[in-house]
Amino acid sequence: MSHAGTIDHHHDATTSTGIPNKKLFMWAFLASDCMFFGALISTHLIYRLHSPPGSPVVSKIFSIELTSFSTFILLMSSLLMALAVNSLQKGLVKSTRHNLLGTIFFGLIFLGCQVYEFNHFVHEKDLTLSNSIFGSTFYTLTGTHGCHVAIGVLWLVLMYVRSFKPADPSRPWLARAFVHFFLFVITTVAGMATVLGLVHALHEHEPLVEFAGHNLLAIGTTIVGLTLLTWFGFSRQPVEFGEANAIDVESMGLYWHFVDIVWIVIFTVVYLLEYL
Amino acid sequence: MDTIAHASPHSHEAHAAEKRPWLFTRPTAKTGLVSWLTTVDHKRVGLMYGFSALFFFLVGGFEALLIRIQLAVPNNTFLQHQTYNELFTMHATTMIFLAVMPLSAAFFNYIMPLQIGARDVAFPRLNGFAFWVFLAGAIILNVGWFIRSSAPDIGWFGYAPLTSKAYSNQFAGDISTDLWVMGLQILGVSSVIGSLNFIVTIINLRAPGMTMMRLPVFTWMTLITAFLIILSFPAITIALVELMMDRNFDTGFFEISKGGLPILWQHLFWVFGHPEVYILILPAMGIISEILPTFARKPLFGYPIVVFSGASIGFLGFGVWSHHMFTTGMGAVATAAFSLATMAIAVPTGVKIFNWIGTLWNGHLKMTTPMMFALGFIWMFMIGGFSGVMHAAAPADAQQQDSYFVVAHFHYVLIGGSVFALLAGIHYWFPLIFGRKVSEFWGKLSFWVIFVGFNVTFFPMHFLGLNGMPRRTAVYDGNMGWNTPNFIATVGAFILGIGIAIYFAVMIYTYFKGTNAGRDPWDGRTLEWAIPNPPPEYNFAVTPTVHARDAFWYEKHHTDEITKEKVRHALAESAHGGIHMPSPSWFPLFTAIGMLIGSLFLANHNYTGAICGGVLTLLGAYLWAFEGPGGYHMHAEPEGSAKDSYTKH
Numbered sequence: 001m002s003h004a005g006t007i008d009h010h011h012d013a014t015t016s017t018g019i020p021n022k023k024l025f026m027w028a029f030l031a032s033d034c035m036f037f038g039a040l041i042s043t044h045l046i047y048r049l050h051s052p053p054g055s056p057v058v059s060k061i062f063s064i065e066l067t068s069f070s071t072f073i074l075l076m077s078s079l080l081m082a083l084a085v086n087s088l089q090k091g092l093v094k095s096t097r098h099n100l101l102g103t104i105f106f107g108l109i110f111l112g113c114q115v116y117e118f119n120h121f122v123h124e125k126d127l128t129l130s131n132s133i134f135g136s137t138f139y140t141l142t143g144t145h146g147c148h149v150a151i152g153v154l155w156l157v158l159m160y161v162r163s164f165k166p167a168d169p170s171r172p173w174l175a176r177a178f179v180h181f182f183l184f185v186i187t188t189v190a191g192m193a194t195v196l197g198l199v200h201a202l203h204e205h206e207p208l209v210e211f212a213g214h215n216l217l218a219i220g221t222t223i224v225g226l227t228l229l230t231w232f233g234f235s236r237q238p239v240e241f242g243e244a245n246a247i248d249v250e251s252m253g254l255y256w257h258f259v260d261i262v263w264i265v266i267f268t269v270v271y272l273l274e275y276l
Numbered sequence: 277m278d279t280i281a282h283a284s285p286h287s288h289e290a291h292a293a294e295k296r297p298w299l300f301t302r303p304t305a306k307t308g309l310v311s312w313l314t315t316v317d318h319k320r321v322g323l324m325y326g327f328s329a330l331f332f333f334l335v336g337g338f339e340a341l342l343i344r345i346q347l348a349v350p351n352n353t354f355l356q357h358q359t360y361n362e363l364f365t366m367h368a369t370t371m372i373f374l375a376v377m378p379l380s381a382a383f384f385n386y387i388m389p390l391q392i393g394a395r396d397v398a399f400p401r402l403n404g405f406a407f408w409v410f411l412a413g414a415i416i417l418n419v420g421w422f423i424r425s426s427a428p429d430i431g432w433f434g435y436a437p438l439t440s441k442a443y444s445n446q447f448a449g450d451i452s453t454d455l456w457v458m459g460l461q462i463l464g465v466s467s468v469i470g471s472l473n474f475i476v477t478i479i480n481l482r483a484p485g486m487t488m489m490r491l492p493v494f495t496w497m498t499l500i501t502a503f504l505i506i507l508s509f510p511a512i513t514i515a516l517v518e519l520m521m522d523r524n525f526d527t528g529f530f531e532i533s534k535g536g537l538p539i540l541w542q543h544l545f546w547v548f549g550h551p552e553v554y555i556l557i558l559p560a561m562g563i564i565s566e567i568l569p570t571f572a573r574k575p576l577f578g579y580p581i582v583v584f585s586g587a588s589i590g591f592l593g594f595g596v597w598s599h600h601m602f603t604t605g606m607g608a609v610a611t612a613a614f615s616l617a618t619m620a621i622a623v624p625t626g627v628k629i630f631n632w633i634g635t636l637w638n639g640h641l642k643m644t645t646p647m648m649f650a651l652g653f654i655w656m657f658m659i660g661g662f663s664g665v666m667h668a669a670a671p672a673d674a675q676q677q678d679s680y681f682v683v684a685h686f687h688y689v690l691i692g693g694s695v696f697a698l699l700a701g702i703h704y705w706f707p708l709i710f711g712r713k714v715s716e717f718w719g720k721l722s723f724w725v726i727f728v729g730f731n732v733t734f735f736p737m738h739f740l741g742l743n744g745m746p747r748r749t750a751v752y753d754g755n756m757g758w759n760t761p762n763f764i765a766t767v768g769a770f771i772l773g774i775g776i777a778i779y780f781a782v783m784i785y786t787y788f789k790g791t792n793a794g795r796d797p798w799d800g801r802t803l804e805w806a807i808p809n810p811p812p813e814y815n816f817a818v819t820p821t822v823h824a825r826d827a828f829w830y831e832k833h834h835t836d837e838i839t840k841e842k843v844r845h846a847l848a849e850s851a852h853g854g855i856h857m858p859s860p861s862w863f864p865l866f867t868a869i870g871m872l873i874g875s876l877f878l879a880n881h882n883y884t885g886a887i888c889g890g891v892l893t894l895l896g897a898y899l900w901a902f903e904g905p906g907g908y909h910m911h912a913e914p915e916g917s918a919k920d921s922y923t924k925h
Contacts, residue, residue, distance in 0.1 A: 015480035015481070016479065016480050016481065016482040016486075017479055017480055019479075019480065021398045021399070021476050021480050024475070024476045024479060024480055025398070025399070025472055025473075025475075025476045028472050028475045028476065028506060029472055029506075031506060031507065032468055032472070032506040032507060032509070032510055033510070035506075035507050035508070035510035035511060036510035036513060036514060038510070039510055039511050039513075039514035039515070039544060039547070040514050043514070043518065043529070043540065043544075046537070046540060047535075047537075050535075050537060051535070052534070052535025055535070129521070129525055129526070129527055130525065130526035130527055130528065130534075132528070132534070132535075133528045133529075133534055133535040133536060135527075136521065136527035136528050136529055136534075136536075137529075140517070140518065140521055140527065140529075144517075154894075158898060158901065162901075162902070174299060174300075174902070177902070181898075
């Protein structure tokens, strides 16, 4: 698709209002999701106000440096998301792919931080889902947000894989798309396991050789997966994906930015308020 | 449905040429089981909602009759207390979530796109999905009847701590409460998805000239109800998630021993539960606002005020939830505020009643069966409204709380209100949907039997409540002075049952043997009457242009102008390739089955199975996305008959 600038991305003549259906749908869904997080955040705050005796001292559990870092990463992922929308509106498929990959990568860093944080809280700080009401509300709220990020990442990966669908409908692509997608998922999981294992090893001052020995499968899978993904990424055939799909990426972007904004609220209300 | 014959020969050629992967070959059947399982036609989805809702309406009614038999005489032993608890829980849950809401959804689906001059909803596959998910939720809720756990027994609002593991497990592995949690959760998904679709459809798919203030009132009420659904269901979703976490993963949201507050459940539940009341009644008000002008032969009196008061009811509906909790000790200020807000809702509701009376005033009333039900609605809904204002006063409510007075009140608004209007709507739109007209004699007879049975059942409950009879008791003593009204109520329930039986018997008879209705049998005012009946699958041969609020009325009185305009538009449309139709798809059903499997395993605390169901759901969603919207073109011929041309798309 090279006819950049021929599509009006701000007005859809086929609808009564000029707003594309997908965008309107996403806005209405986000209104609903606001209420969803509103109810969860309220639950958390109510139980912070009425915390039963024996509740943990929260500021001693949190690691505000780590959470600030992951918050920053998530905010930057929104920037990349916006760039992806912008690239596709100009018909630049390659640059869109790069920005999608960046968004995925930053989203995964955020999720990795959350996995590390949960693990750390459970094992080091003795905060579990069921041993205090704070644990119940904290894990449910931040976990639900994490699920939203994870769904966002899955959606981004699907969009990325879809961008390779060939323009010629007679070429087989479905099996290839499936392999590409599952490869992405497996590499992601293996990569996360590797990085989290590395962090653990550094914490425990374990020699790197020993770490590599323990995590051979994860490291190997990650390297092979990344190589194959790179090979999949170098596709020279013309693709169907183009400027007309900008609305799909834009709707996904609305979701991504919303999840990001919710995190700003959660970071403020759940984390920062504890330090007042 | 004369389009059926033309479908097959063309379609096979066209699909062979497309070379899509076999997985994505679009089904093309227009009759038979496959055509229903894969349908994306809003009218068929509407019919499926309607038939399922009527089935569950009969199930819920049967449960109600069992309850009334048990209460007919003091100290009755007809039912065990456990069964009684299951029956009142499932009667309410079924009637609200599986009968009235989907019956309203049936009308939203079938009628709303026709009223705005659209050919389908904005996301046709998503619409089919919403129905299949609804069916999955209905199955999960009712599956308990057939397994050892039996049906949920916690009351329809499932107050904590009744739902905690300590109180709701009669034996290890009793999953009735888990089924209730998952069932409602899945029904919520269906309602929210359906509503998002309706919102986009109403805002974006209006025919040219159909401005917002020209929308028929039923469509307006659909829009407001859809907003209520998407904004109120998240509260119960979260409440149910928290409850599920308590039951499956030992969290402490509603566990008193862990510092949980059961009152939080009540707040979250009623933040959803009160808007839900308006979700049940606003569509009914919309139907009434269509029927009254048609049979009073006058435009609706004060259209903008009716629309605005509907919106105010919806808005205020979010600020009154705590009036269900006056006796929980919220404090004087909160109680007073919620009391005042509740009374304030009586104002827009009263405004609507006066507008309906204004519509009838000086009209040339045609007393048809739908009109009888509509007039019955106004009267019965007012009685329910009056008792509603009575419990808006917190001190009075302290006396009426949890008594049969409340039972009388909400049955007056739900049966006298919602159900009367829905029965009116079925009669009113029956000729449009099936092309046959219901006999006036049998229709009116069913109305009077229902009307008498309803009042004989529920009016005595006001006295029972004021005399102190608590709701949800399986037995009462013979010396409380409650014997006669209870017996009368049971007799009334059977009269009501007979009325409903007559009503449906007449419908079934009419479907097979009724007289042909002919086009526009009621001399209607809105666009759905502009098309032949039963409607062709593309609805409008030419997309109508709207010139006035009562769009079809205007068309009938400006025939020359409209005919010329239609010819012009038909030419323009066929130059663009004809009528664009969405392709049917298997994936809505596939994805919904994934959800059904996952939820059943989750209710059984089997997480491997739940994850497998989740993966199936995800796979369905991915294939759905890869499949793409599809579509083909049809060419309408002047009256209803059409040829498919399956141009590649």
